[in-house]
Amino acid sequence: MKDHRENIFRIIITIGAMLSSVLVLLVFFYILKESIPFFKEAKFSDYILGDSWSPLSSKQSYSFLPMILATLYISFLAIIIATPLSVGCSLLLSFNAHKKHTRIILSFIDMIAGIPSVIFGFLGLVILVKFLEKNLNMVTGESVLAGGILLSVMLFPYIVTGCTETFIKGKKIYYAASQSLGVSKWYTMRKIMLPFAANSIFVNMLLAFGRAIGETMAVMMVAGNSPIFPKLLGRAETIPSLIALEMGTATYKSIHYSSLYGAGLILIIIILIIQLLAYMLNKTGMRRF
Amino acid sequence: MKKFSFISIILVLMLILAVGCTAEQPAPQEPGNNEEQAETPDVSEAKNEFKPQILFNGSSTLAPVMASISTNFIEGFVTWDKVDASFPEENIAIYVSAGGSGQGVKSVIDKTSDFGMVARTVKDSEKEQLPELKEFTVGIDALTIGVNPNNPVLSAKDDLTKDEIVKIFSGEYKTWKDLDSSLPDKEIIVVTRDIGGGAHEVFQSKIMGDVDVKADAIQAPSMGALVTKIIENEYAIGYASFGVVNQNAGKVSTIKVDGVEATKENIINGSYIIQRPLIAIINGELTAPQQAFMDYVMSAEGMEVIESMGFVPVK
Numbered sequence: 001m002k003d004h005r006e007n008i009f010r011i012i013i014t015i016g017a018m019l020s021s022v023l024v025l026l027v028f029f030y031i032l033k034e035s036i037p038f039f040k041e042a043k044f045s046d047y048i049l050g051d052s053w054s055p056l057s058s059k060q061s062y063s064f065l066p067m068i069l070a071t072l073y074i075s076f077l078a079i080i081i082a083t084p085l086s087v088g089c090s091l092l093l094s095f096n097a098h099k100k101h102t103r104i105i106l107s108f109i110d111m112i113a114g115i116p117s118v119i120f121g122f123l124g125l126v127i128l129v130k131f132l133e134k135n136l137n138m139v140t141g142e143s144v145l146a147g148g149i150l151l152s153v154m155l156f157p158y159i160v161t162g163c164t165e166t167f168i169k170g171k172k173i174y175y176a177a178s179q180s181l182g183v184s185k186w187y188t189m190r191k192i193m194l195p196f197a198a199n200s201i202f203v204n205m206l207l208a209f210g211r212a213i214g215e216t217m218a219v220m221m222v223a224g225n226s227p228i229f230p231k232l233l234g235r236a237e238t239i240p241s242l243i244a245l246e247m248g249t250a251t252y253k254s255i256h257y258s259s260l261y262g263a264g265l266i267l268i269i270i271i272l273i274i275q276l277l278a279y280m281l282n283k284t285g286m287r288r289f
Numbered sequence: 290m291k292k293f294s295f296i297s298i299i300l301v302l303m304l305i306l307a308v309g310c311t312a313e314q315p316a317p318q319e320p321g322n323n324e325e326q327a328e329t330p331d332v333s334e335a336k337n338e339f340k341p342q343i344l345f346n347g348s349s350t351l352a353p354v355m356a357s358i359s360t361n362f363i364e365g366f367v368t369w370d371k372v373d374a375s376f377p378e379e380n381i382a383i384y385v386s387a388g389g390s391g392q393g394v395k396s397v398i399d400k401t402s403d404f405g406m407v408a409r410t411v412k413d414s415e416k417e418q419l420p421e422l423k424e425f426t427v428g429i430d431a432l433t434i435g436v437n438p439n440n441p442v443l444s445a446k447d448d449l450t451k452d453e454i455v456k457i458f459s460g461e462y463k464t465w466k467d468l469d470s471s472l473p474d475k476e477i478i479v480v481t482r483d484i485g486g487g488a489h490e491v492f493q494s495k496i497m498g499d500v501d502v503k504a505d506a507i508q509a510p511s512m513g514a515l516v517t518k519i520i521e522n523e524y525a526i527g528y529a530s531f532g533v534v535n536q537n538a539g540k541v542s543t544i545k546v547d548g549v550e551a552t553k554e555n556i557i558n559g560s561y562i563i564q565r566p567l568i569a570i571i572n573g574e575l576t577a578p579q580q581a582f583m584d585y586v587m588s589a590e591g592m593e594v595i596e597s598m599g600f601v602p603v604k
Contacts, residue, residue: 055485
């Protein structure tokens with residue numbers, strides 16, 4: 001009887017697992033299918049190396065390059081800002097804070113991840129963009145910088161949670177030893193914990209990077225969405241914003257419509273590469289310890 | 290046992306893949322639309338049966354209007370038999386979702402909604418895919434040239450020629466000083482809707498012609514966001530919807546185009562050129578409940594809602 005019930009349960013969860021993996025494949029193949037007309041039509045050199053995106057003008061040109069660069073630029077900036085802050089925060093949480101406080105603070109940080117991105121976008125629009133306008137003497141504050149700063153806040157919880165976990169693990173292994181040798185806490189953090197966690201920090205950065213690339217709403221609201229080459233204080237449009245802005249209005253089955261699926265495909269490929277890299281690094285890192 | 294479950298997994302996988310290949314899968318279409326599609330029953334089936342739901346999808350300008358009218362309709366009648374005694378006693382359900390004019394047409398073509406909402410004329414290429422197209426023009430919207438009330442341009446000139454507007458939006462005039470030497474040397478912040486959208490298409494054909502809008506213009510994701518940008522930035526200029534400007538009266542100032550002000554009279558008599566129709570489209574015959582709802586939209590009560598939202602009703 002018990003065996004029977006276990007079997008039913010096992011079948012149910014296997015079907016669930018299968019369904020979710022099939023769904024991923026279906027989404028991927030659907031996007032591939034829809035983007036084929038575009039990739040047949042356009043030349044590789046045009047859509048990767050061209051310099052302008054104007055699908056509806058009299059001189060049509062489809063180039064993803066400004067958008068790809070903008071996506072990478074904004075995400076990269078966000079990671080650069082977020083990593084030192086989050087690594088510092090997790091060091092503090094795992095070494096200097098009381099255990100009870102750590103748990104409370106961590107749950108608050110986790111909550112940041114639960115805030116809808118449109119809320120971040122709205123705050124960014126009314127506070128951050130205004131702030132940049134006032135302090136950097138910009139005529140309008142929508143910029144790569146605004147997108148990067150906003151995204152870094154959103155990435156913060158992802159890096160902190162991952163790193164704290166590693167630091168706590170490392171503390172268990174090395175802390176007693178380093179204390180008995182009479183080494184100061186700060187020395188332990190700098191010379192033992194950081195090298196120990198370097199790999200994990202990098203993997204967390206990569207995962208956060210993947211998350212940053214896909215972020216749509218918040219970036220769309222503060223980056224200005226101009227399909228031009230990104231500059232730190234200039235406007236830019238990321239691939240997710242491009243798709244979100246134009247998909248609703250592109251004529252069904254037109255080349256424009258298909259090109260947006262093409263943009264989606266490129267985005268998926270970038271994210272897949274990053275995930276794969278993170279997976280591989282994580283594996284080698286695990287083997288070391 | 291292990292072998293058995295492994296085989297069953299393979300079988301399930303193959304089955305699902307087979308289904309995925311044979312049937313045109315409408316499932317993974319666009320992110321963000323899943324919710325709406327999940328509750329969308331197959332429209333093509335059950336033509337003869339009574340369908341208590343009506344689905345609208347399309348233009349983000351028209352969607353709030355339709356949502357408001359349908360709310361009044363649902364609250365006023367509750368069940369269909371109150372609308373017409375011959376209908377069964379079923380709850381009225383009208384779903385309105387926004388996604389842009391193009392998507393409105395698309396959803397009618399691939400039958401994920403009954404009505405499409407379009408804030409521009411229906412293109413010929415789209416008409417080919419809709420053999421039994423019926424259009425209901427419910428109102429008119431105009432695009433006004435809107436600026437911040439503190440913009441110094443208002444004291445210098447309250448009227449722009451079509452040529453000047455083209456030069457501003459194409460980037461030929463980079464700063465306000467280029468437009469008029471008495472104005473400050475500040476960059477002109479051009480705000481547009483997404484370039485594929487209904488609003489931009491109207492602006493492109495009525496004003497810009499073959500000239501492209503400059504690439505570093507800010508693209509706002511909605512008309513509300515566009516107007517917010519104008520309200521917040523002194524040096525911004527954009528084509529704001531007549532309706533949304535009226536909803537924000539006092540916070541946005543409009544500029545005359547070729548000497549014609551965007552007023553209700555000028556829009557109706559056609560002398561204000563940047564205007565567009567607000568249309569509900571359907572492919573095929575209307576069912577009785579759909580007809581009843583469209584009659585309500587076109588009635589005085591429906592038109593009142595359209596006017597109260599700042600648009601120009603057709604009647």
